[in-house]
Amino acid sequence: MQKYKILFIALITCILTAQADDSIKVSSADLQALIQRLEKLEAKVESNETSVEKTQEASQQVGRAESGEATTESKEAKTEKRRGRFTIGGYGEVTAKYCFFSNNYLRYVNDPSRFANDRYGEFDLPHVVLNLGYDFGKGWSTGMEIEFEHGGTESAIEIEEEEGGEYEGEIERGGEVALEQFWLQKRFNRYAIIRAGMQVIPVGALNAHHESTEYFGVYRNEGEFTILPSTWHEVALTFMGSAPGGWHYQAMFLPGLDSDRFGKRNWIKTGAGSPYEFKIANVFAGAARVDYTGVEGLRLSLSGYCGNSFRNTLSKTNSELDASKYKDVRGTVSIGSFDFAYKGYGLIMRGSATYGHLSDAALISQYNKSMRRGSVSKKEDVASDVIAVGLEAGYDFFSLSPKMVDKHQQFYLFGRYDYYDSMLLPANTYTYCGRHRAAVGINYFPIKQIGVKAEFSYSILKQGTRADGTIGKLYNDEPQIAVGIVYAGFYQL
16 A cells, blocks of 8 residues: 555656646656566565565564464465466486395305306386375375386287187286375364375384385384385275374274285285285275374374284185184284384484284184195285384585585485394294394485485395204395386476
8 A cells, every 4th residue: 555655646646746747747767667666665565565575474473472373374375375286206316236146046045155146137116106195275186106016017919820819818026016105184273183085004114204215224213114014005904194293193094904915025015905806805994103202303293003914814714714723723913013203414314113013913824834736825925023123324414515515415325234033033933034134324315305326235234043953144135236226206286
């Protein structure tokens, strides 16, 4: 309003001046100079108005803080007004590694000296992920994630000249394509959000923070990646929200795992999802996660899972199981996990500790190994207890240079240690399933969304009882070097 008042006063002044002295002539140059002066005055007034508005807004926020009202609601509301309805993004890795050990499937069974000089290399696309989301308004939104693992799959039909012109199908590339997330969500307020559909089960550090820029290694952290599904996704119903003070929570109801597909090398990892066109839900489970972010730069998290798994099968009916020695088997899977992350002063530290227990493991092992050939079961022993512990730390040396800080570039030198065992108990069984792993490497981020990684790692397998009764090394150590280019970015349109 002020600028219109100024223009009106200037116009009246010009008219009165002209009426007082008809002999005064106003040149075009004088008129142009007057207009320029008015534009400068108008800009100054607008600047003052903006300053007043900002001062009033700051005063209101201070008032809300003094009255105990959370200011985050105001920030969330402003973000809601500014952001677009459509979200697109994704993450992925391009990797290569060279391993100074054998990948022969008998390397843990036969004499290790047979494989001592073996080497192999791999180029891969472990994960290429596309994320899409849409905000319908009034608290309703949807999201989906499509993942291509190891480059996806390729197949072709060919006419074989040497076989009388027969049509023959061939697999030209291995890999997977999966719809890992598809959910609908209703947000009532910051305290209460309900989500239904295919979604990530955030048990452990890796499932909750699995984007390529959220860990230092070229590949996902071996411990949790070995014993838990990754990225663990199921059709589930979730209640979640946030509370003042930096608390965030999730509680999930979902179908149980399938114990038919448990195994010694990966414990319950392949028991998630389904090999069928539907998810068997004869038994159910629950999962939960609580995060605390009330201290700047620090996140502390607890997560867990509990549910039965044995009768989630199509191999036998309930009446058949009730008439057998397996009638009381439940196969209850219990998982507890703690993880944390700290970022500040150029330093990043992350760590996690996960412990899992499977009831009736011995009977489930017997049952799985008795299944007929061609079944989906691995027909292997499975552990009653497993463990995975990991810690990594990295320092950004570019944080010491103001010039590099201004360019938003980062260069981390990091180290990582893991200990995991997918056959912790019963003890002294399949000792190659447990190992210590140490790694050192670098992460260079020319921009926030792109990272270049390199690392050297060394795995030392657990010792065991030799043929002569002594305790010592049974398997070859497993050193490797790896490099990768990773990305992760999400944008609102």
